Amino acid sequence: MEAVGLFEAKTHLSEYVARAEAGEEVIIMRHNKPVAKIVPLDAVAKPAAKLPPFVQRTFKMGKPNPKIDMTRLNKLAGELEDQALIEKLRKGR
Numbered sequence: 001m002e003a004v005g006l007f008e009a010k011t012h013l014s015e016y017v018a019r020a021e022a023g024e025e026v027i028i029m030r031h032n033k034p035v036a037k038i039v040p041l042d043a044v045a046k047p048a049a050k051l052p053p054f055v056q057r058t059f060k061m062g063k064p065n066p067k068i069d070m071t072r073l074n075k076l077a078g079e080l081e082d083q084a085l086i087e088k089l090r091k092g093r
Helices: 006-011 013-021 053-057 070-079 082-091
Strands: 002-005 026-030 033-038
Touching: 002 006, 006 013, 006 026, 013 026, 013 033
Parallel strands: 002 026
Antiparallel strands: 026 033
């Protein structure tokens, strides 16, 4: 099983679909978090765990800072790439 970034998957989608047809699974990552999987059509689906976005994005990061609005931060993280998010947070926006 291989893990690739979202841009890489978008750029080489036909290659990853061909690999899935051959039986391989490919994990697609966004901001270093797994978000999707390309699998063969005949693969048995496993139900995904229903976790709120807050838990998914802060897994193993310790206790959240009460001064940070995590709802706003999660929305921002979903819209921006890592470097843009870091710059925006440094500017205090």
